[in-house]
Amino acid sequence: MSNVSLRGLKKSYGSVEVIPSLDLDIRSGEFVVLVGPSGSGKSTLLRMIAGLESIDAGTVSVEGEDVTQRDPGDRDMAMVFQSYALYPHMTVAENMTFALRMRGMDKTTIGERLTESVRMLSLEGLEHRKPGQLSGGQRQRVAMGRAIVRQPRVFLFDEPLSNLDAKLRARTRIELRELHEKLGATSIFVTHDQIEAMTMADRIVLLEKGRIQQVGSPREIYERPRNTFVASFIGSPEINMMEGKLWFDNGTAWFEQLVLRSRGSESASLAGVAAGGYTLGIRPEGFDIAREPLEGSVPMVVGAVEYTGSDTYAFGKSPMGDLTVKIAADFQAVAETLHTGETLHVKALADGWHLFDSSGERVTGG
Amino acid sequence: MNRSRVGGLLANSVVWGYALMILGPTLWVLSNAFKFKIDIITGATLSPFTWMNFQELLFSRQSDFLANLFNSALIGVVSTAIVIIAATMAAFTLAYLEVKPWVRWAILGWALLFHMLPTLTFVGSWYLMYSSIGLHGTYFAVIMTHAVHNLPMALFLMVSFVGALPRELIQAARMDGCTYAQVFWRIVFPLVRGGMIAATALTFIFSWSDFAISLTLTSRDTMTVPVAIATFAQEYDIRYGEMAAGTLLSIMPALLLILVGQNFIVRGLLAGAVK
């Protein structure tokens, strides 16, 4: 269990700057998820922490100890790869004990650790199979087992669930989290899947083009996105983004035809914000829906209705652009009779909106 | 007749035509090995059977064929060993260590170019080089030259076999505490063994059948089989029978290697394809 600290990390491939300069502190025992779109440098960063990738500048320290110049094998970190990277010519047991054997650990300890990990991951009876004779899910567990037997200071995961089918992925997510609670080791988990990030992380680090966009708990990131990129990346269906003018009328704040309210005193969160051009973000659940026009609502012509079982979403066109709106549970009766072409009236819930300036930075909201 | 039948017929005739071009001369040579000289010259198809050509070839005073076989084997084995070890290690270096891209392309590009140039353009210079340092006619000269000559092909083969291994496999081994040397011996080597055997078979056959280099660089003591066979064709007397018998004997090891190697080429390729 150790804290990991990254200082001024830089990496370029030729003239392509993948990580411009990155600082990050990961607490001891924390489960941190590095999330971002494909090509944002997550794997590169993870490999830099692991020592598999050369570093142009900066340091990686574990528990205050600078490990930047150490070999990957001497950092006491274990990694689970997206492709699992099991050694095809070794059995499950040989795969799992390889690192221990390389360290010259004594046979009894190796045996004990193997038995324990095999039991923990329910791999009993598969010890003598080769990876080629295992299912995808089993291979994934062996890859986890290979990391666990080492009892490392830090676990590194590079999209270890992305080759599993949806059902297994959801289950493995929970199992992995449970395993983390049990082992309590510092874990850095890379994924491009925001749902994985939201469900598994103690803290999310959102990366784009090698730059950290925001660091925070899933709740912080969802409820107070620092910029339009974060707001759009996290949340499904995606947040509605509208460009337009903010104006004030007798103490009421308007964004084009929408009224913006806050809980507590009206438009308190907008105090001191100047009128002008902004970007407004409203999540699908941030709308109030009515059949009749309300003050500060916009009409929306329903184009499609999507029923997912637990939720219903309406997609449609409004004067402020295309909108995705979640139909609230108390409006379900409407949802059942709702059909294409019908007009609904939607308005922003108090504090259900986020205001960003022209450069995409958060101004206020939610 | 529909189109697919015409196509089938065409494909068949191409295959048979090709086979005829190869099999015809081969069969002719093979049958000559068991004929008396007079029957070969008169072109008799059905003629008495004899082992005489083999006896002459292997045991007569005028022939050093057993020594030639030994030379070919020695030169083939040693140069192939050098080539395969160098090619596999170079392939690992090129594929997984931090080699600058231009260095990688320069090496592979040069290898390809070198392999495309006719051997004959080089043999003259090699002859002069070895003569000037007094090494002409030694095993060393032929072995080194065969190694240099066959390395590009083996390098290309091994780069494709080694490069087919998933990069994450090497990274996993690094995480598990392997040095690059240990990665090579414990992970890469066992997984490309099939490819190595295939490359070994091909390299050995190239060395075994080489004529131009061996002709230029060997002396009487180090002469290889193909050169020896060629010496049977003298100005006034072409010893067809012994040539044929020599060819037949020299085909044997190559044939054996192709049979073994083919199996491994297929398996090696499959091993690369399956994660």
Ligand SMILES: Nc1ncnc2c1ncn2[C@@H]1O[C@H](COP(=O)(O)OP(=O)(O)O)[C@@H](O)[C@H]1O
């Ligand atoms: N070995 C490499 N050589 C050159 N460019 C690379 C290499 N590895 C990654 N990149 C580039 O670095 C960027 C980040 O890649 P990566 O870390 O794999 O992203 P992610 O894991 O977030 O999808 C990408 O633009 C990719 O093309």
Ligand SMILES: [Mg+2]
């Ligand atoms: Mg990646």
